[in-house]
Amino acid sequence: MLDLTAFNKKKYTPYETPLERADKLELFLGKDSPTIYIKRDDLLGLTGGGNKTRKLEFLMADAIKKNSNAIITNGAIQSNHCRLTLAASIRENFECHLVLEERIPNTFNQEASGNNFLFQLLGATSITVAKKGENIQDITKKIAHNLTKKGKTPYIIPGGGSNEIGALGYVNCFHEMKEQFKPLQIKPSTIICTSGSSGTHAGLVTGINISNEPIKCIGISIMRLKAEQLELVHSLASKTARLLQSNTSINREDVIIYDNYVGNGYSDPTPEMIEAVTILAQTEGILLDPVYTGKALAGMIDLIRKNKIKSDETIIFIHTGGSPALYAYQKEFTQTLKTNYQKST
Template sequence: MNFTKFPRRGYLQGQTPVEPMKNLSKALGGEVNLFVKRDDLLPGASGGNKTRKLDFCIADAMEKGADTIITCGAIQSNHCRLTASWAAKEGLECHLVLEERVKGSYKEDGSGNNFLFELLGVKSKRVVEGGSDMMAEMEKTAAELKAAGKKPYIVPGGASNPIGALGYAACAQELMEQLNTTGLSIDYVVVPSGSAGTHAGMVVGMAGTNANIPVIGINVSRTKEAQEEIVFGLAQKTAELLDVKGGVAREDVVCYGDYVGPGYSLPTDAMVEAVKLFAGEEAILLDPVYTGKVAAGLVDHVRKGTFPKGSNVLFLHTGGSPALYAYLDTFR
């Protein structure tokens, strides 16, 4: 895969580590060997996967002469935090449209990522009802900024468009370079599946490198059927953008929607257990919205014997730990 034809800002500083999780593997019975790729350690304020996507998206914005970035997300959006982070580094204004997916959940003086938006110098935050047309809401903000003489660029939620998904096609290539260098064989990769860019990019990257490693998505908001269609659609567009020969097959997109619980960002007992397991066994912090629920799915599949005995399973840790501090009551 050739990424040189796309502008990038160079936000990555080398490869993120691949680490064994020996204590967690033992705690879960020792029949499956667990590993983690630490994208929570990516650069940007408090790290996380969106840095890979924004490396491409903000480069595209700046190449087009933008001086202002508009994006959207939920109340505790990690994507909004990292967009604000890189906008600050680049000297760009950042404006956020926040979707209150759980009615009454927005607090002006809230902790977690909501507090970090302030520290990172976000110019405006506008909160809209759950279920709003977020692109239309961002376009409304863009129109106001254009009228004020600004040159805004809209980054979609999660930076999950073909340009952003390039970041995770490149991540798959990076992972294969690490595995080939160390000789570590991975049988399955487990990823979060939300706005779809990370999952779609990894599927495209695995196809583009002929890795033949199944990518399993654990949903954080939608049903299996709905999420698989969204991921597959984005993967097709990303494969076309990258000129991946043969594209991606529908059967390469696999999601599980059993761990969402009562809804997006709403805690589950399994999520709480998974967050505590990762912290207590491996000193790895997860977040309650994305990686905690994905880890709950991973733990459940290990316990159920979904992975054959002796399998090497890699968990893609996409970050998000600042959101923990907005969920203290859930863990105490």
């Protein structure tokens, strides 16, 4: 039995996110399609929604418990995590300092749209841009040190909010979904999520393990090779289970990773990602993002087309959000879109 009541938690979403049947997507995928549900975590609270909101509910509560008043975190130049950490900091009336990592050389553009625009609109206290190869942990620590010297009490949230406190958000998500299975009368065989900084995947694996449910959790890597990602998720799931004082140990076999949908690297668009984002927009009217959920859905569609997921299964795709980043990638999409514009007369 999962018991998260011992942990302090803020509430940034005043409802459960829907678990919606994606029957138009099923129709599009044809007779080999399993029954597909989408967990709409893109509809979580805070600015623009997405998975970090669940992690931040626990992380910000911890920061408050530690009497902090300034948050520092880091992420990529279009980081959804930075956007949401900034939004949560505004809610708590904290300063928020962002360290943005330029993972592809010369890609940072102060004028860029998407999350970059939102960092400015939401009023980050400071933004430090680190070149590829610079040590962002050192930069983050230095900012914390300077804030302390100024009499502030800084709290560092790790990239992606992925430590055992943040991962509790996805233990909680599994718990929430389990309660939704009953009224829907479904017994899902598989949950599919994006596996990045690993908190989402690790939290789900921990939740499934503690509940002892016969459900597989597949993580689609968006950055690392399988062996490295597996270690990351396994290690965090094990720490999360320990934090929960659970005596279940997490087996490596319970961490399933596919690393063949990354393409050339983190945030580099693939044709399959563009296809997946377009399919979901045009079948279900749901927006994904180009860096995470677009690649994860591309992976899920491929696994269905290759019959690795069978038509008699019920599966859940975790929509972890990120659509604000879409607006920074318009160019990559417009080449393939064929809108039928007509003259008005």
